[in-house]
Amino acid sequence: MLGNFDIKYAWAVFKRRMPYFLVITTLFAAVATTIAYVLPPVYQSSASLLVEPQQISDTTVAAPVNPYEQIQIIEQRLMTRANLYDMAGRIGLYADQPDLSAGEIIGDMKTRIEFIGFQPDPTTKPGEPGATIIGVNFFAPTPPLATKGANELVSIILQENTRMRTDRASDTLDFFKGEVTRLTGEIETQSKKIADFKTANIQALPDSQDSRRAQQERGQQRLLDLDREEASLKSQRASIVWVFERTGRASANMALSPEEEELQTLQSQLLQQQAIYKSTSPQIRVLQTRIAALKQLVEQQQADRAVPSADGTAGKPLSELDVELAPLDQRLGDIAAERGLLEKQLADLDTAQQATPQNEMVLNDLERQLQSLQTQYTNAVSSLGQAQQGEKIEVMSKGQRFTLIEAPFDRNVPVSPQRVLISAAGLVGGLGAALGFVVLWEMLNRSIRRPVELSQRLGIQPIITIPYIRTAGERRWRRWAVVGAMLLIIVAIPVILLMIHTYYEPLDQLIPGLG
Known part of the structure; x- marks a missing residue:
């Protein structure tokens, strides 16, 4: 461990470790510089496409295709394996690499295509509406290949844009045509169901319920x-029968024929004469003779009025009671027949009234279905009109579309690798690694190199210290060793990396992400 920090001592130690510092720094710089200049250049070709707005007011009719969806769909279709492989063949990007597999070609193609997506118009201020621009980039080892690849991308995008707009508009139109046809058939079928139901239940429909109720009343x-x-007629008939049973006549006011009146008069005279004369009196005999003749005449008249029997023979003569009761009985029979007819009609009306609520529910359900179909039909017809206008817009190229505003061109300056940046990064990394190596070495070095360290560790005070002094030959050998190591690194490292890159595998493929 270093003692109290001493700048002069630290500088002296650094100078002693300078050869290691230089060797490590040179090693990193040589590797980075070699890689920077061994990596193949990558050229970029770009194209810009403008999303043209719809030329017909969108308040009138809107185009059926959204351009923001289009570019996403086109990008996904373009990046499929089959399309990438076909595109690579058209460009001829791997013509000099016949040994590459399809998977390797597809993987490499994905790294060469870049969709910038939608960009704001650079001529407008932030927040202001402007044109929408789509950018695409293609990367290749040569400018012509990069331009060819970018042109392929532009061609595919424009073709797909045109196809998608027209196809989607046509598909939308066909769909709504089918919907209108289908709904027309369903409406006709539903209308026929309603008509058949009304015909089958014409006597029990809800719209005639009030009329049936009035008929019932x-x-x-x-x-x-x-x-x-009937009660009055029966009472009248009973009265006639009662009178007949007591008087022998159906009615006191019954009209008599002249013969019958004369017969009654003669019978009255006979009664009066019998009270005066004997039965053998000529007057009595004359009256009896006349009465007998009149009786025969009256009986003959009654026989003429008799009703024929079922076998066609003359029936029993009608009595006064029969004559009087005949119209009453006829009317009572008519009343009974009319009552039966009315009761049947009322029973039918009652059955119809009871069936009306159920019929109303069924009819309402059928009419609701019809109304729903008519609403769908109206919406489908409206959508069909919009689809027809949308298709016309796309066919006339009046809708939103992609237009090439900046064609790809050859750029002679590669976009990668950044050779100066890579070399500088290697140099900085080497300096850092070398400095870290020296600091770590000194921190782990436990040897005594200063008098103060001798006093601290051994507890003695040296009288004098004599440093190790190298000879001139040792110094020369040390310098040549450092220079030789640096030259070896500068020469050997690039040669080794170049041989690996050339004869084994390119460094940009050997180390993924290096390019």
């Missing part, structure tokens, strides 16, 4: 009227 009122009329 009218039918029920008519039933009440028929019941009242």
Whole structure:
């Protein structure tokens, strides 16, 4: 360990270790310089593409393709193995290296392509809108190859941009055409379902529910009227029967034929004459004869009014009661028939009314589906119109597109390696390593080299100290050894690295990331 720090002593120690310092520094500098000048030059060729805005106002119709998505998709497609391998073949970058495998070629190609992406317009101030620029770089061992590679990149980007814009616009148009056709068919099918349902349930639809309810009310009122009329007719019939049973006549006011009136008159006279005369009296006999003749005539008239029987023969003559009750019975029969018809109609209406809520639910569901389809159809038609305009924009090249504004050109100055920087880094690294080596050596050196160290370690005070004095020959030998070592390093290290680079494997491939 060094004692109290002494600048003169430290400088003396440093001068003693100077040969090691110089050798280490020279070694690092030689290696760095050799590597810097052995590495092959890399040339860069760049191109700039402008994203042109849509030439038709986007408030009218928007182009269907986003340029920011396009460049990302194009980059991913370009960096696929097949595209990189084909591109390398077109450029001829590895024509002098036929032994390279496809994997090595693809891996190297990925390191040579650089997408700068979207850059702001350099002519505008920060925060102000400006043009959007895309930059691409290609790196190659010669300027012509770099330019050729950059041109390939530009061609692929422009071709893919055109293809993507037109294809996506066409695909969008085809999709919405299919949607409109599909929705048209579904709307027709749904409309037919609704029409068939209404036809099958025409008597139980919700829109005619009020009409059916009114019919029910009218039918029920008519039933009440028929019941009242029937009750009245039955009461009237019972009265007629009651009168007939007690008087022998269906009605006191019943109209009689002239013969019947004359017969009643003669019968009354006969009763009066019998009270005066004997039964053998000529007056009595005359009245009886006339009464008998009139009875035959009345009976003949009643026979003419008789209803024929089922076999066509003359039926039983209608009595006064039958004649009086016939219209009543006919009307009662009509009432019964009408009541049956009304009851059937009311039953049908009641069944329809009970089925109406379920039919309404089904019909509403069908109509909601139809409305949903019509909404989708309206949106699809609107989108189809926009897609047609978008396709027209892309076909006419009026939408957003990429345009080459700065073509690739040959640059005769390589962008790498940075030879001066590498050499300077090697020199600085050598100085640091050499200084660290000297400091570490002295920290680990336990030998006694000063009188003060002798006193501190042995506890004695020396009278005088005599340093070791080298002879002139020893000094010359030491100087030549240092110079020889430095010359050996300066010559041997570059030669060794050059031989490795030339005959074994290039240093930029042997040490990844060195280039």
